[in-house]
Amino acid sequence: MLWKKETVITLAVIVAAWQLASHFLPPFLFPSVLTIGAEIGRIATHAKALGSVAATSARILAGMAGAFVIGGALGLLMGRVRWVEHYVHPALTFDQGIPALSWVVFSIIWFKTNEFRIWFIIVMTTLPAFAFQMYDSYRSMSKDLVEMALSFRPSRWDMFRTLVWPSVLPGIFTAWKVNLGNVARVVVVAELVGATSGVGYQLLVQQQQFDMAGAMAWTLVLVVFVTLAQKVVELVEHASLRHVVVSERMA
Amino acid sequence: MxxxxxxxxxxxxxxxxxxxxxxxxxxxxxxxxxxxxxxxxxxxxxxxxxxxxxxxxxxxxxxxxxxxxxxxxxxxxxxxxxxxxVGVVFQGDRLLPWRSALANVEYGLELLKARRADRVQVARQWLLKLGLEAHMDKYPHALSGGMRQRVSIARAFATDPExxxxxxxxxxxxxxxxxxxxxxxxxxxxxxxxxxxxxxxxxxxxxxxxxxxxxxxxxxxxxxxxxxxxxxxxxxxxxxxxxxxxxxxxxxxxxxxxxxxxxxxxxxxxxxx
Missing domain, CATH: 3.40.50.300 (P-loop containing nucleotide triphosphate hydrolases)
Structure with missing residues (x-):
């Protein structure tokens, strides 16, 4: 089952509360659930609107892929090479302190291409999480298993393929799940400022038209995308980590 | 010598x-x-x-x-x-938790670049020899401590070390x-x-x-x-x-x-x- 009973109940309560509020407040503040549903239907049936959803989705995935590759490599290097750790760790900590909005401003000043700007913003805001997660996973790798593997005198590639990668895999899934939510927020801000398509751009249009139903509809579409993406990551995680045992009490 | x-x-x-x-x-x-x-x-x-x-x-x-x-x-x-x-049996089984018993025994042979069919055959033989034929596809967490240590012995012997x-x-x-x-x-x-x-x-x-x-x-x-x-x-x-x-x-x-x-x-x- 895609959602648990409790999740469905929670969502139903939120929808009901919204619908109730729409009876007492003006529609430009709280449009009815039906109106929002109609807006979502419009988005789902219009090619141009769907194109915006696809653009945002592609930006999220491209940005996260970039952050994963660069951050993952940095994390592994930090774990493997002490001097890299000494130099890169503070830089990443510094990066973590920079607000996403600052990166939006920097990228607008630095770069011409919209798509590259958005990609850069996503990479810079999510890279530390990938790097630190990979670094921690590498450092917490079992010394016993490393020694066992070394006793067979493997090549570096074999060591990575057969021991390092499976050891850090749970951390990678965690990083993807955590970052997906963050990126959805960042990408909308980036699109608000610089893009001519995407969910962020559409939200800007709704704001200019003072269309709350449209704003809610576009927001919900993004939420649905992020939720589905999370589910896909969880399914892959479940298939990849089927050896992981959970205590009966913790299940 | x-x-x-x-x-x-x-x-x-x-x-x-x-x-x-x-x-x-x-x-x-x-x-x-x-x-x-x-x-x-x-x-x-x-x-x-x-x-x-x-x-x-x-x-x-x-x-x-x-x-x-x-x-x-x-x-x-x-x-x-x-x-x-050189084959090594460590204190504690040190099995890879993400590999089945069979795949754990194959591990050394895989690193030595043995052909897949060959290494599966050798690993099966060793698990058979150590009385684990019914547990080849189980992950380490599903095996008892004694069984896990048998798997690690099989892993050490599988590469036929001197x-x-x-x-x-x-x-x-x-x-x-x-x-x-x-x-x-x-x-x-x-x-x-x-x-x-x-x-x-x-x-x-x-x-x-x-x-x-x-x-x-x-x-x-x-x-x-x-x-x-x-x-x-x-x-x-x-x-x-x-x-x-x-x-x-x-x-x-x-x-x-x-x-x-x-x-x-x-x-x-x-x-x-």
Whole structure:
């Protein structure tokens, strides 16, 4: 089952509360659930609107892929090479302190291409999480298993393929799940400022038209995308980590 | 021919900021040799340098002084040259949790680039030999401690190494399983004609497995050496145990002292096994 009973109940309560509020407040503040549903239907049936959803989705995935590759490599290097750790760790900590909005401003000043700007913003805001997660996973790798593997005198590639990668895999899934939510927020801000398509751009249009139903509809579409993406990551995680045992009490 | 040779080997671990100059010795002046086909047990109390010696032997650590040779090569400097020639059974099974029992046994062969069909066949044979045919596809968490240690023994044998090194492989097991497995280990090493070394803190285990026993005392040097069959014939089991205990030092641990009892737990275990 895609959602648990409790999740469905929670969502139903939120929808009901919204619908109730729409009876007492003006529609430009709280449009009815039906109106929002109609807006979502419009988005789902219009090619141009769907194109915006696809653009945002592609930006999220491209940005996260970039952050994963660069951050993952940095994390592994930090774990493997002490001097890299000494130099890169503070830089990443510094990066973590920079607000996403600052990166939006920097990228607008630095770069011409919209798509590259958005990609850069996503990479810079999510890279530390990938790097630190990979670094921690590498450092917490079992010394016993490393020694066992070394006793067979493997090549570096074999060591990575057969021991390092499976050891850090749970951390990678965690990083993807955590970052997906963050990126959805960042990408909308980036699109608000610089893009001519995407969910962020559409939200800007709704704001200019003072269309709350449209704003809610576009927001919900993004939420649905992020939720589905999370589910896909969880399914892959479940298939990849089927050896992981959970205590009966913790299940 | 010496298959394993330690010549006046010392090992000090650097202390941060002070180097090795004032560092205590984990191993000091360790010398011994093991001939082809011998099965030697190295016994000593906790902290006497057994694990350091083991790490020097498998090439995970370099000596501070002296020379270590395995099959005529320096196991640290010529690390890759000994690939496939040395099999190791560690303390604790050290199985990869994301691999089935079969895939764990295949592991060494995979690293040695054996063809998939060949390595599956060899791994199956070893699991069969160790009575695990019904558990090949299970992950380590679904196996008992004894089964997991059998898988790790199968993994070490699967690459058909010339030398088998075992570092307290049965210390985490109950006495019955430990007795069963050490008999099995001795049988497998002797049947295959390999050279073997068992590092242990248990005198009982050393006597059951070894053709020869080396007694190690801190900081990592040999204080006595016994040919098990000859010594048993000369002084009997209790006499050999007493001599080993003496060589280990006066403050033998309670566990070691237990081994002195005439019908000690080990004896009962053996008959149960």
């Amino acid at each position: 010496n298959v394993i040779r330690f010549e006046e080997v010392s090992k000090q671990f650097a202390v941060r900021g002070k180097g090795t100059a004032s560092a205590p010795y984990a191993v000091r002046g360790l010398s011994f040799a093991i001939e082809r086909g011998e099965l030697v047990a190295v016994v000593g109390k906790t902290g006497c340098g057994k694990s350091t010696m083991f790490n020097l032997l498998i090439g995970l650590s370099a000596p501070s002084d002296g020379m270590v040779a395995v099959l005529g090569r320096d196991p640290f400097a010529e690390f890759a040259h000994l690939a496939g020639k 030398i088998l090194l075992c570092d307290e492989p049965f210390s985490a097991l109950d006495e019955i399983n430990a007795a069963l497995l050490r008999n099995e280990l001795r049988r497998l090493v002797k049947e295959s004609g390999k050279t073997g070394m068992l590092v242990t803190h248990s005198i009982r285990e050393a006597m059951d497995v070894g053709d020869r026993i080396l007694v190690l005392r801190a900081p990592g040097h040999v204080t006595a050496e016994f040919r098990v069959a000859d010594t048993l014939a000369a002084v009997g089991e209790a006499g050999l145990k007493r001599q080993i205990l003496d060589a280990m030092g006066q403050e033998a641990s309670l566990q070691d002292a237990d081994a002195l009892g005439p019908a000690a737990a080990a004896g009962r275990v053996d008959s149960a096994a």
